[in-house]
Amino acid sequence: MSTSPTTAAPPAATVRTPRTGMLALFGIAAVAVMLVAPFGVYPVFLMKVMCFALFACAFNLLLGYTGLLSFGHAMFFGGAAYICAHTIKVLGFSPEIGILAGVAFAAFLGLLAGLLAIRRQGIYFAMVTLALAQMFFFFCLQAPFTGGEDGLQGVPRRPLFGLIDISKDINLYYVVLAIFVFGFLVIYRTIHSPFGHVLKAIRENEPRAISLGYRANQYKLLAFVLSAALTGLAGSTKVLVFQLASLTDVAWQMSGEVVLMTLVGGMGTILGPIVGAAIIVTMQNYLAGLGEWVLVIQGVIFVAAVSLFRRGIVGEIIAIVSYYRSGKQQP
């Protein structure tokens, strides 16, 4: 077929996607703020936010960009935490080896769980992941190396790469920031890669993607493994921050919490999970004095999010902005 003159101009396919330049600028500004933030805010709190933000971003890769609702992501978060803690505390390795071990374990567990779960769709997929996570929870409860109810406490903060002293919170803060930025960039690139385009197509219309020759399950499996590995990165990093891996990390509530963070912030948006994680962690920290009532407040927020602003906070902001922008463009 011949290319007619009308097709000579390059298509402005970027109109709908947020301008990369603006996004990069925003990213640099955000990192700059994060660099000075520990001088104003308690660094451990910020590190906790970043761990959960990375967790939620990794989860969102699956829910928002692949359309798979996993209800068992705690097994990757907590599983990686146990392996990381065990590698450092019991086997005596340095922190970077511990993190790598945690990530590798989460990826492997993701491969196994993914192979079983991706054959099912929708609610059945969620149920299979929940069931697997529950099995893993009881395994962790019984297995001797996890420390049972006590967990693995007092994980030492040995120097990173034998050089960086992370026993000081402020030093560790910058390490965690670097890990978070790295994880975020991996997710961002994945979403905006040839692979990410196929994922979105599968999310939008799986039978059609198959009819174009895409073996959809293989793409979903890779997305699942990537999501699990990055969740493992978040879980391992959390071990360095709190020097602790416990049953809380593998419990089903943790799987639920990450769903909450992602939905409140806005699933399928790049920044939504970060905002969601920041809100939920802030609430847990500052309302801790209210005890069990925190859970009630979380429940109310969840109900409000689902019924009032279904796109999540960031999703609603994007919708409003693009509404005004398209309103201006129309003649």
Next chain:
Amino acid sequence: MDTVSDVPYIVEATGLTKEFKGFAAVKNVDLRIRRNTIHALIGPNGAGKTTCFNLITKFLEPTRGTIRLNGRDITRTPPADVARLGMVRSFQISATFPHLTVVDNVRIALQRPMGNSFHFWKSESSLDSLNERAMALLADVDLTTYADHLAVELPYGRKRALEIATTLALDPEMLLLDEPTSGMGREDIARTADLIRRVSKNRTILMVEHNLSVVADLSDTITVLARGEILTEGPYAEVSKNPQVIEAYMGTGGAH
């Protein structure tokens, strides 16, 4: 007709049967489609046309029977691999990727043969080399001005055009169109029929279609299905005079 019958068959389905819990949606259907022809599958509602489609493209597993594509047995081949062998289908309800732009819809199809679809570490700008071909395909179906719109925003007829452009992006040898003109106005129907005729060059097309004037106009061969079985097969002039066909269509305002 003699010249056409010399051409080998591209698709040969023999004894195709699909049973859903005791109910046979398709019974013992033998369907052979000649290369480079337009073959229509017609019949009243519930005759098993779409089931046949799903069986041939392997979106459904046949209970019994075999399917060959270019002489190769594809009875147990998964649907994505059937597409890779050059047989691509459309769907009854317009099959676009609603929240991707029109140009991205076509690019997804063009991207597959590039072999980078698992590369999650590469930038999406590696797909920019496809833009020119994508735009040419869109120009072919008069969608150039819609390139940056989300597919979901397109009017219905345009969605079907986009679907055909996406399918053509794979340059398939065999095209299966499930009711390509359903729900369209007269103008869109004429445009689509014209498009089908144009793309049928050097291609084989099997289509399910309700609009009998489109069928009469385009098809070389027509297979009439009723209650999951083949009633008759032949060119339109022959089929439309068959008393059984007229009876099957009674009350549905069909053949005459």
